Amino acid sequence: GGYGIYLGRFERLNSWDIVRNPLPTLRIAFANLVNLKAVLVSLCFALFIFLTYLAVAALYQTARDQQA
Numbered sequence: 653g654g655y656g657i658y659l660g661r662f663e664r665l666n667s668w669d670i671v672r673n674p675l676p677t678l679r680i681a682f683a684n685l686v687n688l689k690a691v692l693v694s695l696c697f698a699l700f701i702f703l704t705y706l707a708v709a710a711l712y713q714t715a716r717d718q719q720a
Contacts, residue, residue, distance in 0.1 A: 654698030658690050 659665045659681060669677040684690040 653701050654694035654696070655690070657697045658694045659684070662690070662693065 663680055663684065665677060665680065
């Protein structure tokens with residue numbers, strides 16, 4: 653998920669690009685796999701998504717425990 657966010661935010665790609673222009677889109681996606689900025693930003697976004705998931709899961713569990 654984090655790498656997809658990077659490609660959309662910084663490389664200005666969207667989901668239709670893989671259908672409309674598959675080869676240039678794949679070139680951009682694979683070329684950025686060795687880009688340190690791309691890796692770091694992707695990891696940060698992935699960590700943010702994971703922490704958000706944990707927070708929502710904890711809130712859900714707390715609400716569920718209070719109902720029981």
